[in-house]
Amino acid sequence: MKYLITGHGGFVGSYLIDYIIQQESDAEIIGLDIAARKMKADYFTEYIVDLLDADKLNSVLKKVKPDYIMHLASFSSVAYSWEYPLESFQNNTNIFLNLLDGICRYCPECKLLSIGSSEEYGAVSEDDIPLKETMIPRPLSPYAVARVAQENMSRVYSRGFGLNIVCTRSFNHIGCGQLDKFVISSLAKRFAMFNAGQCSEIVTGDTSVIRDFLDVRDVVRAYFLLLKSDGGNSEIYNICSGFGTSIQNIIDLLCKITNTMPSFRVDSKLLRPVENRIVTGSYEKINKLCGWKPEITLEDSITSIVEWWQKRI
Amino acid sequence: MKYLITGHGGFVGSYLIDYIIQQESDAEIIGLDIAARKMKADYFTEYIVDLLDADKLNSVLKKVKPDYIMHLASFSSVAYSWEYPLESFQNNTNIFLNLLDGICRYCPECKLLSIGSSEEYGAVSEDDIPLKETMIPRPLSPYAVARVAQENMSRVYSRGFGLNIVCTRSFNHIGCGQLDKFVISSLAKRFAMFNAGQCSEIVTGDTSVIRDFLDVRDVVRAYFLLLKSDGGNSEIYNICSGFGTSIQNIIDLLCKITNTMPSFRVDSKLLRPVENRIVTGSYEKINKLCGWKPEITLEDSITSIVEWWQKRI
Numbered sequence: 001m002k003y004l005i006t007g008h009g010g011f012v013g014s015y016l017i018d019y020i021i022q023q024e025s026d027a028e029i030i031g032l033d034i035a036a037r038k039m040k041a042d043y044f045t046e047y048i049v050d051l052l053d054a055d056k057l058n059s060v061l062k063k064v065k066p067d068y069i070m071h072l073a074s075f076s077s078v079a080y081s082w083e084y085p086l087e088s089f090q091n092n093t094n095i096f097l098n099l100l101d102g103i104c105r106y107c108p109e110c111k112l113l114s115i116g117s118s119e120e121y122g123a124v125s126e127d128d129i130p131l132k133e134t135m136i137p138r139p140l141s142p143y144a145v146a147r148v149a150q151e152n153m154s155r156v157y158s159r160g161f162g163l164n165i166v167c168t169r170s171f172n173h174i175g176c177g178q179l180d181k182f183v184i185s186s187l188a189k190r191f192a193m194f195n196a197g198q199c200s201e202i203v204t205g206d207t208s209v210i211r212d213f214l215d216v217r218d219v220v221r222a223y224f225l226l227l228k229s230d231g232g233n234s235e236i237y238n239i240c241s242g243f244g245t246s247i248q249n250i251i252d253l254l255c256k257i258t259n260t261m262p263s264f265r266v267d268s269k270l271l272r273p274v275e276n277r278i279v280t281g282s283y284e285k286i287n288k289l290c291g292w293k294p295e296i297t298l299e300d301s302i303t304s305i306v307e308w309w310q311k312r313i
Numbered sequence: 314m315k316y317l318i319t320g321h322g323g324f325v326g327s328y329l330i331d332y333i334i335q336q337e338s339d340a341e342i343i344g345l346d347i348a349a350r351k352m353k354a355d356y357f358t359e360y361i362v363d364l365l366d367a368d369k370l371n372s373v374l375k376k377v378k379p380d381y382i383m384h385l386a387s388f389s390s391v392a393y394s395w396e397y398p399l400e401s402f403q404n405n406t407n408i409f410l411n412l413l414d415g416i417c418r419y420c421p422e423c424k425l426l427s428i429g430s431s432e433e434y435g436a437v438s439e440d441d442i443p444l445k446e447t448m449i450p451r452p453l454s455p456y457a458v459a460r461v462a463q464e465n466m467s468r469v470y471s472r473g474f475g476l477n478i479v480c481t482r483s484f485n486h487i488g489c490g491q492l493d494k495f496v497i498s499s500l501a502k503r504f505a506m507f508n509a510g511q512c513s514e515i516v517t518g519d520t521s522v523i524r525d526f527l528d529v530r531d532v533v534r535a536y537f538l539l540l541k542s543d544g545g546n547s548e549i550y551n552i553c554s555g556f557g558t559s560i561q562n563i564i565d566l567l568c569k570i571t572n573t574m575p576s577f578r579v580d581s582k583l584l585r586p587v588e589n590r591i592v593t594g595s596y597e598k599i600n601k602l603c604g605w606k607p608e609i610t611l612e613d614s615i616t617s618i619v620e621w622w623q624k625r626i
Binding site: 089 | 407450458459461466470
């Protein structure tokens with residue numbers, strides 16, 4: 001089978017490639033990214049493509065004719081979307097529309113995995129927790145509006161042009177190799193630095209916020225299962241742990257795992273206004289479809305992340 | 314007060330201008346359209362602007378600094394959106410994003426009326442009738458996806474940038490001067506032609522479909538009241554009659570009004586697959602906000618439309 005992954009060079013992409021090959025040793029994997037990642041393997045071919053360039057994208061789809069497409073590429077920063085709302089919205093919707101149009105033309109039989117975000121839920125009340133796919137999305141950032149449009153456009157192309165699309169609303173991912181602008185990666189890095197004597201205290205923001213964290217290895221397994229399942233027709237599935245963890249819980253776990261007790265300082269600059277105190281999802285729908293549930297505990301995830309940083313400090 | 318109307322040259326625009334001046338004789342009305350309409354009046358100024366041209370739009374907003382903006386302009390054909398999904402979606406979202414961005418820069422205090430469509434509801438079941446604003450939109454055309462994105466973007470700019478926006482989901486409008494590609498205008502024209510001996514039969518499509526038709530004069534009154542009410546913060550209001558009418562009902566009314574009984578022929582080419590047999594809305598929310606309800610009966614509307622065509626046949 002031929003798997004085409006857009007944005008394969010990102011955090012999730014490398015885990016996804018590994019997982020596919022582990023499951024299907026004769027898989028052929030095609031990566032599309034805006035910059036070269038220079039990954040070398042028999043089963044892997046890389047194309048450097050800006051997905052806003054429809055002609056170049058089309059030429060690849062025409063040549064490759066993939067069986068599956070996993071669309072990971074996006075301008076995924078919520079903060080960037082506030083700074084450049086037009087560009088962020090247009091880029092994310094335009095790359096998706098280019099992809100849909102190219103699929104209609106050159107590989108209408110393929111199955112597309114469209115990645116969305118828990119950000120789509122937007123303003124939620126605590127009564128809505130855990131969030132289910134049947135809730136009305138009330139997106140609160142230009143990034144999240146584009147993600148909702150992507151889902152809606154998936155429905156239109158699925159019903160109107162017969163494309164086979166499955167959509168996710170993916171909650172917070174964590175794992176080794178994630179950039180340290182993400183909260184768990186950042187905290188683990190600071191603990192590793194503290195242990196190495198490179199800093200004397202750990203600076204935090206609001207530690208009472210509760211989020212739903214899922215190991216990236218569980219995420220890519222869910223993505224693969226969704227592609228192989230019957231869940232098409234633009235159906236939407238939460239990808240989440242189903243479990244709420246506060247930042248304070250994470251800090252406590254890091255103290256336990258590293259067997260240290262740093263001193264902490266709250267930086268008021270990191271205390272941004274938070275729309276939702278608690279965001280967790282329900283994974284009941286994907287579980288019913290294909291039996292998926294999270295397998296890696298939060299403690300195991302965080303242990304591997306802090307060890308990853310310890311090797312790099 | 315200064316009222317800026319985008320797309321003032323369309324069907325709704327001329328009614329809106331008349332209504333505003335009737336209510337506020339000292340109003341100043343500024344029309345923005347892609348082509349000259351050459352309407353002359355003391356209270357009226359016209360600018361020829363393609364809303365995709367952000368610089369030109371900005372220069373008008375900077376100069377005019379309107380108190381109210383009524384955004385009627387759109388690429389509003391569902392059929393066109395199927396033929397050119399990318400262009401239709403991009404154009405509608407881009408003109409709206411340009412407008413929001415311009416408002417932030419040059420007239421952040423103004424109140425914006427964002428026009429949406431009952432098409433946003435998409436696939437509905439008969440249990441959902443009459444449609445309420447609390448339903449999850451499941452848009453089924455690229456046009457409708459763009460309209461949902463417009464609503465979501467209104468929430469983002471209202472909460473994130475403090476803009477004052479009120480949104481509608483407007484159901485089928487009818488009235489004199491509407492193009493004959495719309496069903497009631499088309500039927501009324503054919504009855505007028507039959508009466509004038511210019512055709513021997515009336516061709517129809519599926520006459521069992523039930524829709525919610527509202528006179529354009531009731532529509533523009535609702536738009537004006539929404540602007541003057543407290544209903545901002547990106548709240549959404551159905552603009553509808555609350556009443557379902559089948560195409561067959563319309564034909565029966567036309568027979569009665571014109572006192573004729575033409576022969577009918579069903580054209581299979583006009584029998585397109587219809588996603589929803591019945592679409593009607595509830596106007597309870599706008600009624601609670603500002604007391605608006607429809608005032609013009611369907612019979613009065615259709616009488617005026619058929620008379621309008623009789624003068625032109």
